[in-house]
Amino acid sequence: MFARLPLLGALLFALSAAPEGADAAANPQVLVKTSLGEFVIELYPAKAPLTVANFLQYVNDGFYSGTVFHRVIGNFMIQGGGFTADLYKGALRPKPTRATIAIESRNGLKNDTGWVAMARTADPNSASSQFFVNVVDNAGLNYPQPDGHGYAVFGKVVRGMEVVDAIRSVPTGTVGPYRDVPTSAVVISSMSVVGGAK
Numbered sequence: 605m606f607a608r609l610p611l612l613g614a615l616l617f618a619l620s621a622a623p624e625g626a627d628a629a630a631n632p633q634v635l636v637k638t639s640l641g642e643f644v645i646e647l648y649p650a651k652a653p654l655t656v657a658n659f660l661q662y663v664n665d666g667f668y669s670g671t672v673f674h675r676v677i678g679n680f681m682i683q684g685g686g687f688t689a690d691l692y693k694g695a696l697r698p699k700p701t702r703a704t705i706a707i708e709s710r711n712g713l714k715n716d717t718g719w720v721a722m723a724r725t726a727d728p729n730s731a732s733s734q735f736f737v738n739v740v741d742n743a744g745l746n747y748p749q750p751d752g753h754g755y756a757v758f759g760k761v762v763r764g765m766e767v768v769d770a771i772r773s774v775p776t777g778t779v780g781p782y783r784d785v786p787t788s789a790v791v792i793s794s795m796s797v798v799g800g801a802k
Contacts, residue, residue: 632656633762633799634663638673639791640771643764644798645720651711652758655722655731658705659758662733663795671699673790674782675736678772683723683736689789691779701732709754715745718768720759728753737761739772 632647649656662668662685673684674691686698707728715721715738722731728751738745747754761768771790779785 641767647759652708655758668795681736686734709747713757715742
């Protein structure tokens, strides 16, 4: 029936006939290597283009190597990407970052278990390098909660959630003004793009 379709038409037909979600492999995937193991985050540029581009630039620049998960709340989330292990020596200043980005929290993605979002201050447009992985369903972070702006979700852990669970379970304490800091550093040794577009 389709033998006479031009090549482009046949290709378009094949793509339209593909099962839903079959193009997911085209999404960038980032391998996160930590001192407690590895996990993979799939990113969704169609939903959060600015956030994904910002995150990938930090990844490709090698920015995250040597940073730590500095905030771990076992019934909430694990947060990293802003401090090096010098945090444990009293050097509490965050690692220098590029300019902040506009929030993309109205994209329909939810702060559910395993989904990844950008950390920010009270200013909704203050996200830079820090990100967090939700370890429970956090509906209170979805737009417009909790402050009229929500938190911008841009990816999901698609492999290695057991490593995220190991990180969420580490003992924590206080370092300077920071609470919920792992008592032993959980270090990100590297982050790299392993699939999809870079």
